[in-house]
Amino acid sequence: MNSIPIEHALLLSGILFMLGLIGVLIRRNIIFMLVSVEIMLNASGLAFIIAGSKWSQPDGQVMFIFILAMAAAEVSVGLALILQIYYQLKTLDSDAANKLNG
């Protein structure tokens, strides 16, 4: 394949990570915060694949499968927690969960 400079690829991964981070920080809806966390996870996975492609090793792609599996487990747990929050607070606004203030 045509060589894409690795800096560009890592830059793509970094931008995706930042977008995810900003999404987590700005979004008030908990579900969208979860989606943004997913974007961050995928961005870090992309970084692994880029590294594996550079060194022509399969380890990068192996890591990506690990990350995917972990992300799936985490999403299921996260959604369960979100359901609980919704039952308690009757809203999906993350600012409503501020009982630990002071």
Add this chain to the structure above:
Amino acid sequence: MNLLWLIPTLPFLGAFILVLFGSRFSRLVNSFIGAGSVGLAALITLFVGFDFLSASINAYQYVAWQWLDVAGLSAAFAFHLDALSLVFIFVITFVGFLIHVYSIEFMKDDEGFARFFAYLNLFVCSMLILVLADNLVLMYLGWEGVGLCSYLLIGFWYSEEKNGYAARKAFIVTRVGDTALAIGLFMLFQAFNTLNIQDIATQAPQLWTVGTNPPLIIALLLLGGAVGKSAQLPLQTWLPDAMAGPSPVSALIHAATMVTAGVYLIARTHVIFELAPVALIVVGTIGATTLLLAGFAALTQYDLKRVLAYSTISQIGYMFLALGVGAWSAAIFHFMIHAFFKALLFLAAGAVIMALHHEHDMFKMGGLKSKLPVIYWTFLIGAASLAALPFITAGFYSKDQILWLAWAGENGNIWFFLAALLGAFITSVYTFRMLFIVFFGEEKTHVNHAPGKLISTPLIVLAVLSLVGGFVELPHTLGHFTLFSDLLNPVLPSVSLKQDVESLEWIMQAIAAVVALSGVYIAYVFYLKSPELSDKIKESGKTLHQFWFSGWGFDRLYDALFVRPFVFLANINKNDVVDKMYEGVVTMAIGFNRLFVFTQNGILRWYLMGIVIGGIVILTIGLIIS
């Protein structure tokens, strides 16, 4: 004579035991410990005195231990017994013992019985240390000790606010004098590198010549200390208010002993004073003006004890006058006789006040002559001695010696004599005014109960002493019996007379006798025969009467001169500038807290932002460092 150390130690032990266990012992045991310790000390004084006089030595030294030995100042806890201190310890222990016995009955209903005797014993111990000290540092210890005990005893009934105020006033005013004394001691040490009294006495004439500045300054500073303790001008304002204490306290401290500490100091350091004739003139002038000032003030008082307080100030003025003209032994003689009759007068006054259920106003008393006979006769003898009625009273011999030497002594002059003579007249008037108002006339307050043996016996003993005590020193015209001045001769220089005046002594004595008796007559006319006359005079001279009544306005003067400016200055810093600095730190901390507590709001996104910012900061630092 080896028992000399016991004399101050026994009262100290008494005070110590009473402080620790007094509240647990019964009243009887406390009385025994309190009065017994001083009684034993008096007994030992007798033995020691006898031993000393029969051994016919000039001085006896007893060193207990080495107290200070630092930077050239070597002061020992040592006692120096000579004729002067012998006279003083005799008076202190004997009169003290009589007053202790009196106090057993006087304070018998008081809650603080043990505390009273503890303080009294501590006072006697401090006063004995003061007069027995062989160096000025130890004397200063006794000096401060008696000041402390005076404060404790004046404010003995501390639940009344005015007693505490009087005690503080006494302490602060004498403190001014104590500071002058301390500075004098510093200068003495600088000059001689020792504060041993005998060493200074031998070295001073070699180091300084008569009339130079150093002995003048030091003598004036020592005089400042003496003036404070002895309640002379200008530090006399504390003594009339000190009458807030119980009567035995007034008798012991403010009549017989503490206020004479100034006289003792000047007599002890007479070498320095003789090197500064100007200082001696100042001493005499202070004595003369004070005796007149206090005499006029005593004429207008209506509180029985305040008359006696002003009378004490006046009589100590006589002693200062005697010291000023160089009549050293005459001053000490008058001290001894004054201790007898003034203690007697105060104790009798206390008995009267107690019998009339704490009535202090003379004009509410009257007709007590038949109701309280023992007190009347002893009071009469004391008053006669104070007024120096001729021949029979001891006061005549001591006061007339001062009168004579005020004129005929080498340094005497006519003004001192006239002041002393006028003072004698006023003394006679106010003394018998007091006697007539209290004991004669119609009875205005009923007598509760007559005093018992423990009160009457000391009164009788002191009355006898006020009569016969003077016979130890008879003037030239009456037999020239100089037992007392011979006793003091090795210690105090004798006074020499002007030329060709010896034959005139009988004229002076006649004048003095006439003056004293006419004072009695004036008091009789104005207060017994036709009391309306005195009321008319009081009305017509109201401002003068008020002025003399307030002690010549000294309290108001000091209030305006010292108290108000000090309170003003203290008010400026009422909100304490330095405190503001610490408060500022606190305010800053609270301000920052208000700022940062904003971030503790429990909102998840804020905390995430915190993590992100922290991460950025660390990465930045890491980039910069590498």
